Amino acid sequence: MATETLNKTQVFLPLGIFAALVVLLGVGLTLNPREVPSPLIDKPAPHFELPQLHAPDKVFSEKDMLGKVWLLNVWASWCVACREEHPVLLDLARSGVVPIYGLNYKDERKDGIAWLQRLGDPYQLSAYDIKGMVGIDYGVYGVPETYVIDRRGVIRFKKIGVLTPAIVKQKILPLVNELNRG
Amino acid sequence: MNSTVVKTLALVFLMLCNPAFGKEAAPAAEDPVLEQRVTALSAELRCLVCQNQTIADSNAPLAIDLKNQVREKIKQGQSDSEIIDYMVARYGDFVLYRPPFKATTLVLWLGPLLLLATGLFTLFRKLARRRTVAETELSGAERERAATLLAADSETGKR
Numbered sequence: 001m002a003t004e005t006l007n008k009t010q011v012f013l014p015l016g017i018f019a020a021l022v023v024l025l026g027v028g029l030t031l032n033p034r035e036v037p038s039p040l041i042d043k044p045a046p047h048f049e050l051p052q053l054h055a056p057d058k059v060f061s062e063k064d065m066l067g068k069v070w071l072l073n074v075w076a077s078w079c080v081a082c083r084e085e086h087p088v089l090l091d092l093a094r095s096g097v098v099p100i101y102g103l104n105y106k107d108e109r110k111d112g113i114a115w116l117q118r119l120g121d122p123y124q125l126s127a128y129d130i131k132g133m134v135g136i137d138y139g140v141y142g143v144p145e146t147y148v149i150d151r152r153g154v155i156r157f158k159k160i161g162v163l164t165p166a167i168v169k170q171k172i173l174p175l176v177n178e179l180n181r182g
Numbered sequence: 183m184n185s186t187v188v189k190t191l192a193l194v195f196l197m198l199c200n201p202a203f204g205k206e207a208a209p210a211a212e213d214p215v216l217e218q219r220v221t222a223l224s225a226e227l228r229c230l231v232c233q234n235q236t237i238a239d240s241n242a243p244l245a246i247d248l249k250n251q252v253r254e255k256i257k258q259g260q261s262d263s264e265i266i267d268y269m270v271a272r273y274g275d276f277v278l279y280r281p282p283f284k285a286t287t288l289v290l291w292l293g294p295l296l297l298l299a300t301g302l303f304t305l306f307r308k309l310a311r312r313r314t315v316a317e318t319e320l321s322g323a324e325r326e327r328a329a330t331l332l333a334a335d336s337e338t339g340k341r
Contacts, residue, residue, distance in 0.1 A: 033233060039274040106243065132247050139272040141230035141244050 038139055038158045045072070045149050046137035053104045053112050053126035060101070060127045062153060069179045071100045071172070072147040073123070073163075074135065076107040077115035079143040085162040086119050092168055093122035098148075098176045102126030105135050105143050148172060150179045220253045223262055227252075227269055228279045236279050 040046075049061045062072075073089060075082045093100050102123035104112045109128060116123075129135055138147070141160075148157040157175055159167060224238035229245040237245040237252075248269070255265045269277045281287050320328065 036230065036274055036276045039271060132244070136247060136251060136272060139274070141273065 032161075034142060035160050036141075038155075038160075040139055040147075040155045041158060043155060045147070045153050045155050046134075048127070048129075048134040048137065050103075050127035050129055050134060053102070053109065053116075053128045055125075056109070056128070060125060062149070065101070065149065066153050067151050069098060069151055069176055070149055071098055072103055072138075072149060073100055074103045074105050074138070074140050074143050074145040075126075076105045076143050077111040078107065079105075081162050082144045083119070085144050086122070088163050088165055088168060089122040090120050091165070092163075092172075097173060099124050103134065103138075103140075104128050105140060106130065106132040146172075148175055148179070216253065216256055219256050219262070220249060223252050223256075223265060224249050226266065226279055228277050230273060230277065 045062045047062060049059050052058045052060050071092075075085075089100060092098070100122050102125070104126045106129065109130075112126065112128070116126075127134070132140075138145075144162060146159045146163055147155050150156050156179065157171065159171070163172070221238055225236050227237045227248065229235045229237045229240035229242055229248075231242040231244050232240050235245075237248050251268075252265055255268065260268075266278070275282055275287075281290060283291055
């Protein structure tokens with residue numbers, strides 16, 4: 001009985017549903033589950049006061065940067081992906097478009113300093129967060145992470161994971177230029 | 183290998199698996215009530231490094247840090263919802279192991295129910311239709327024809 005009354009919708013509806021599911025799941029596969037939208041976007045950068053990596057007696061705070069557009073880059077000498085990202089940061093620092101500040105995350109001070117000595121230091125300075133508490137306030141869970149912070153101290157963009165030249169060119173530089181103009 | 187050897191080996195293996203060889207339990211917490219709350223809250227929070235675990239299950243450094251944060255906050259007298267809010271403010275809704283029920287997660291929560299309802303609806307409609315087809319009343323002429331057919335059949339059936 002069923003085979004006799006099979007009409008077009010009965011054939012194509014399941015097929016259509018199946019195709020839609022395949023497309024949906026296919027798109028799902030291309031998404032990176034590690035890139036969790038940060039609730040900190042468009043919120044003031046959380047306050048911190050940390051000793052500097054190279055000068056333990058000096059303090060660095062996000063307040064010092066009010067009035068400037070800047071990048072906060074979370075890094076560590078034990079972080080393999082940071083090494084991959086490092087040349088991109090060096091290039092960006094050399095271009096002088098935007099000052100980059102480091103947050104040395106759960107690292108040994110001497111390891112961090114040695115790492116910068118060996119690979120080059122793109123940072124104006126690095127804050128030293130041995131306990132990772134500032135990291136928690138910034139919602140850091142995968143080093144490296146990079147924040148673009150505007151003149152009023154508001155986080156405008158966050159990149160979880162390695163900065164690639166493409167992201168710098170397509171996202172960071174246009175945003176920095178826009179923030180500097182506005 | 184004969185079976186006695188296999189059995190002996192199995193026995194030796196099982197003896198080696200004795201829980202007595204397991205690790206010593208971590209020293210009992212100073213405050214079991216506090217630890218219980220820490221564990222309960224940690225089981226509600228997702229470990230963002232190892233995304234399918236809660237921070238209670240995970241030994242990732244960040245999970246340990248967050249567990250310590252939870253413990254600190256409880257010691258400071260914060261309520262469970264205050265601590266959850268603290269985590270959500272930093273890591274977003276994703277940190278909640280059970281997604282919250284709100285506009286953006288409506289499809290997530292209701293989608294499966296909707297699919298089930300659609301499936302059941304289609305199934306029952308099909309079954310109902312089949313039943314009505316089967317139960318169609320015969321007309322008088324059809325009834326007569328059926329009766330003669332049955333009579334003929336029972337006669338031939340006797341042989």
